[in-house]
Structures are given as C-alpha cells and as structure tokens.
Amino acid sequence: MTEENTLRQRFGSQRPFTVPDGYFEAFAPKMMSQLPAIEPLELPTAEEDLHRQHRRAVVWGMVRRYAVAASIVGVVAGAAVWFLQPRDNIAASHFVSTSIKTPAAAAADENIEQMADYVMLDNQDIYSYLADY
Numbered sequence: 001m002t003e004e005n006t007l008r009q010r011f012g013s014q015r016p017f018t019v020p021d022g023y024f025e026a027f028a029p030k031m032m033s034q035l036p037a038i039e040p041l042e043l044p045t046a047e048e049d050l051h052r053q054h055r056r057a058v059v060w061g062m063v064r065r066y067a068v069a070a071s072i073v074g075v076v077a078g079a080a081v082w083f084l085q086p087r088d089n090i091a092a093s094h095f096v097s098t099s100i101k102t103p104a105a106a107a108a109d110e111n112i113e114q115m116a117d118y119v120m121l122d123n124q125d126i127y128s129y130l131a132d133y
Helices: 002-011 023-034 048-086 090-099 104-119 123-132
Strands: none
Touching: none
C-alpha cells in the first residue's frame, strides 16, 4: 500500500489518456464501412440438393457393388490357388520316413533317451506332462 501512495504522490491520480466523445457508438459502423463487401453465399435449392444426394447414392451404390464383386473374386481366386497347388501325399511320406532311420534321427532319439534318464522321467511321467498340454 505504501508503494501505491508513493506513486500517487509522485505522478498524481489523473488519467493521462482520454477517449473522444461518441467514439464507441460510431466505432462499429465506421469499421463496417472500411471492410470489403462480401458476396452472399448462394444456397442450393431443394431440387439441386435432392439431385446431388441421388447422384451420390448412385455412385456409392456402384462402388459397393464393385467392392463386393472384387472381394468375391479375390476369395475365389485365393481358394483356387490354395486347392490347386501340388502337394505331396503327407500320410505316405510319413510312413516311408518313419520306417528308415537316418543317423541324425537315431542320434536325436538317443539324445532324448539320455535326457529322460538324466531327469529321471519314465514313460508315464512323459505321458502325464503331455496330457497337460
């Protein structure tokens, strides 16, 4: 409060700026007269609006039809490629491959047996672990 009193004593309480009489009453019309004129926006008539909506509906209907047709063609082509690709007879190759033991397969079987002995698992334990999955 003492700072305010000091400032009042030093500079006084008069306001140095004044507003001319009627300034704010004449401000809006004066400002509007200085702005450039803008053409009013023309709204479409109801008939033009209906025509535009109808045209949009027709276009989107065609787009939907083509999209559905393209998806069906894609599914059919994908299924044809999937079913027509050559495959080996999996069952026959399984029986042929299991009857002949390669050295790598024999070594893998022996490694599995050694691991089972190391962790002290018998066949029953292995079956119970596999049954959980």
